[in-house]
Amino acid sequence: MDYRYETKDEARDFHRQRKAFVILNGTLEFLPEGTSMSHYEYCQTKGLSKEEFNEITRGYYLNGKTIFYKDNFIYDDEVIKNALQVLDEISNIIGIDEFDVYFGQLPEQEFALDYYYGKYLNGLIIKNNNNDGFRKDRQLWLNTLE
Secondary structure, X not given: OOOOOOOOOOHHHHXXXXXXXXXXXXXXXXXXXXXXXXXXXXXXXXXOOHHHHHHOEEXXXXXXXXXXXXXXXXXXXXXXXXXXXXXXXXXXXXXXXXXXXXXXXXXXXOOEEEEEEEEEEOOEEEEOOOHHXXXXXXXXXXXXXX
16 A cells, blocks of 8 residues: 555554644645645645655644654655755644654554654754664654754
8 A cells, every 4th residue: 555645544543633734835825723634635635646645845743742744754865955954834723833854654564753853942953963863764864954
């Protein structure tokens, strides 16, 4: 099953709980509150093709964590850059000024969170500066964005 385009019925309950968003053309858009819609289903209503959908940064907030990814739940420097630009806006919209920031999920491991970037706290990003933020089984090196 390709989780980007197909949504299992049991995933719909999860979708209703999260505060999902996409970044389209540099603009943060939240999916309707409480929707069971997937990111892909939402983007179809915006006229995006599969190729366009795979390139956009998307994610969600749930239980003190904000997760960002693109394509098949992966991340790269562009996803990180896009995410860092909208953290203040996300905080304002959801009304929460402290949350952990993650990048990527691992569908093959029950959607485990991949990379712990750090904490957003009252407008500041407290970056995780040790290698423990990277999963030991991943070989991903990121450029410094600062």
